[in-house]
Amino acid sequence: MLQYAGIFLVIALVAALFGFTGIVAGAVEIARILFFIFLVLFAASFVIGLFRRN
Template identity: 85%
Template structure:
């Protein structure tokens, strides 16, 4: 999922470079949402891993 966030970030950068601001804004939003979903899942799995060790 972090890979997809990076892909959308690269798409946003390239489209912003060529002046497609609508596409760039959409790709940035998708990348941001995917990154936060990844972050939440990472923290949840980290906490579950800590609980299972005890």
């Protein structure tokens, strides 16, 4: 999922370079949402992993 967030970030940067502001806004929002979903899933798996070890 972090890979998809990175891909959308690169798409946003390339679109910003060429001046496509509508595409940039959409790609940035998708990248931001995917990144936060990744963070939540990472934190959840980290906490679950801590409880399983004990």
